[in-house]
Amino acid sequence: MKKIVGVHLDLKYQMPNKRYLTEWVQRLPGLGINTLLLEYEDKFPYRAYPFLRDPEGFTETELHNFLSAARAAGLHIIPLVQTCSHLEFALAHAELANLREAPDIPTQICPRNPQAVAFVETLIREVLAFHQTDSMFHLGGDEACHLGACPTCKTWLQERGRIQSWVEHEGHFARMLLQAGKTPLLWDDVFWKEPNTLATVALPKETVLVAWDYALTPQKAAARRREQPDVEILERVDIYTRLGYRAIGAPCCNWGVLVPQHSHTLGNTQVMAEKIRAADQAGLINTTWACFHVPLPVGLLQVAATGRLCPGKTITPAWEEEFWQKEFGVAVPGISEALESLGELWEIPVGLDRPLTMVPYGYMDMVLHYGSQAERWKAGAYPLDFQTIDVDGLYRRKLAILREKADVAGVISRARELAERYRRALEVLAPLEHATHRHDEARLWLALARFKLLAVRVLLHHLTGAEPGNLDEPITGLRAALVPFLEPRSVEKLMRLWAQPLRASLHP
Numbered sequence: 117m118k119k120i121v122g123v124h125l126d127l128k129y130q131m132p133n134k135r136y137l138t139e140w141v142q143r144l145p146g147l148g149i150n151t152l153l154l155e156y157e158d159k160f161p162y163r164a165y166p167f168l169r170d171p172e173g174f175t176e177t178e179l180h181n182f183l184s185a186a187r188a189a190g191l192h193i194i195p196l197v198q199t200c201s202h203l204e205f206a207l208a209h210a211e212l213a214n215l216r217e218a219p220d221i222p223t224q225i226c227p228r229n230p231q232a233v234a235f236v237e238t239l240i241r242e243v244l245a246f247h248q249t250d251s252m253f254h255l256g257g258d259e260a261c262h263l264g265a266c267p268t269c270k271t272w273l274q275e276r277g278r279i280q281s282w283v284e285h286e287g288h289f290a291r292m293l294l295q296a297g298k299t300p301l302l303w304d305d306v307f308w309k310e311p312n313t314l315a316t317v318a319l320p321k322e323t324v325l326v327a328w329d330y331a332l333t334p335q336k337a338a339a340r341r342r343e344q345p346d347v348e349i350l351e352r353v354d355i356y357t358r359l360g361y362r363a364i365g366a367p368c369c370n371w372g373v374l375v376p377q378h379s380h381t382l383g384n385t386q387v388m389a390e391k392i393r394a395a396d397q398a399g400l401i402n403t404t405w406a407c408f409h410v411p412l413p414v415g416l417l418q419v420a421a422t423g424r425l426c427p428g429k430t431i432t433p434a435w436e437e438e439f440w441q442k443e444f445g446v447a448v449p450g451i452s453e454a455l456e457s458l459g460e461l462w463e464i465p466v467g468l469d470r471p472l473t474m475v476p477y478g479y480m481d482m483v484l485h486y487g488s489q490a491e492r493w494k495a496g497a498y499p500l501d502f503q504t505i506d507v508d509g510l511y512r513r514k515l516a517i518l519r520e521k522a523d524v525a526g527v528i529s530r531a532r533e534l535a536e537r538y539r540r541a542l543e544v545l546a547p548l549e550h551a552t553h554r555h556d557e558a559r560l561w562l563a564l565a566r567f568k569l570l571a572v573r574v575l576l577h578h579l580t581g582a583e584p585g586n587l588d589e590p591i592t593g594l595r596a597a598l599v600p601f602l603e604p605r606s607v608e609k610l611m612r613l614w615a616q617p618l619r620a621s622l623h624p
């Protein structure tokens with residue numbers, strides 16, 4: 117069977133511009149990608165629950181057209197419907213609040229509530245109707261950390277244990293899909309600590325386990341080998357293989373804030389691709405998560421790298437320069453290092469459960485909105501409605517926390533260093549002003565780099581009094597650059613999250 121070389125598209129929070137999205141999927145096969153994992157969230161035209169449809173989501177006609185274009189380009193499509201956790205797009209609505217595992221947990225359904233199970237079955241059936249010709253279906257199931265929070269489930273969970281309870285719940289949907297002639301996929305994190313338990317539970321053998329790890333890089337793998345030379349990296353993939361299950365590796369190719377962390381995401385993809393090849397397993401799907409706010413074109417190099425690394429080719433800075441030259445028609449020497457700078461995910465430890473980032477807002481900073489990491493886990497990465505985030509107040513609070521709890525001199529020195537690196541990256545990107553094609557994508561790169569530089573300058577202004585420079589040009593430039601790639605409300609959502617607090621902090 118042909119190996120899966122896939123990318124994941126997460127439609128949570130913001131909706132890509134639909135015209136661009138079609139262009140994007142049509143480009144994937146040319147970059148070596150044969151599969152699209154499509155996580156609809158609230159962008160699917162649900163009939164039974166029309167209130168779940170985001171106004172910018174697909175209409176039925178748009179979705180038919182989009183899927184036809186993707187299939188015509190040669191892509192296999194795997195739809196994804198969450199079946200246990202990460203269901204806040206639905207459960208945050210008052211109409212469905214009775215299906216929650218606990219009243220204050222809008223992310224997870226109660227698996228022992230027949231109405232909740234029927235609700236998920238309806239979602240699956242509706243999505244299946246658009247995917248009759250596709251052979252696989254992803255049931256999600258990751259990070260079901262609130263299993264057993266309700267009194268009914270507590271006893272049920274204590275009797276069976278966490279893994280068995282999860283398998284009973286997910287096994288039901290897996291069998292439903294098998295009856296419909298589809299292969300079910302599930303995220304594998306429930307088995308991380310005890311992968312051998314898979315031998316003792318009744319998960320249908322046709323289920324494909326999607327083994328995810330977004331932190332592992334060649335450096336971390338080497339360190340782990342030094343500490344535990346007898347333990348195979350990603351040993352669980354071998355255990356699944358030995359127990360007769362198929363597995364798909366899932367790294368993450370957009371980990372970061374606005375721009376992917378460059379060498380981290382490439383290294384993560386490389387390690388996972390090597391493991392899947394060594395185990396002769398089903399393939400790899402590189403995940404992209406909406407919470408990182410990386411616009412689709414900004415992750416194209418990582419997508420192209422996935423297409424190379426899966427069949428065992430290498431990637432080098434020279435290949436990256438070649439890729440950019442082909443994209444934009446101009447030479448961009450030094451691009452690899454510039455992308456490393458722009459993608460740096462600067463985390464400042466401040467004694468909260470999560471580090472803060474220096475820009476407003478990385479998803480980690482949402483700990484400030486929710487008050488604690490535990491509450492953030494219950495509610496989801498962001499609230500369903502971005503409008504409920506007091507972005508200006510949070511940015512002020514963040515500055516106060518940095519002044520109070522961080523090593524301020526250290527933060528200032530790193531911010532200055534980062535500003536200098538962003539400035540150098542902008543010099544490297546300068547040839548994009550003369551791009552001969554993909555002008556919109558070239559403009560987006562320049563706008564993101566200018567905006568990141570602005571964000572660090574505003575931070576420096578608040579910490580040192582240094583002049584932040586003109587805000588208007590980088591902010592209006594970013595908005596204009598996002599327009600071709602996101603639907604209009606999604607542009608405004610992001611601008612509110614990213615730009616508004618910077619302005620407000622300077623003009624209180």
Ligand SMILES: [Zn+2]
Pocket residue numbers: 217225226227228229264265266267268269270
């Ligand atoms: Zn329950």
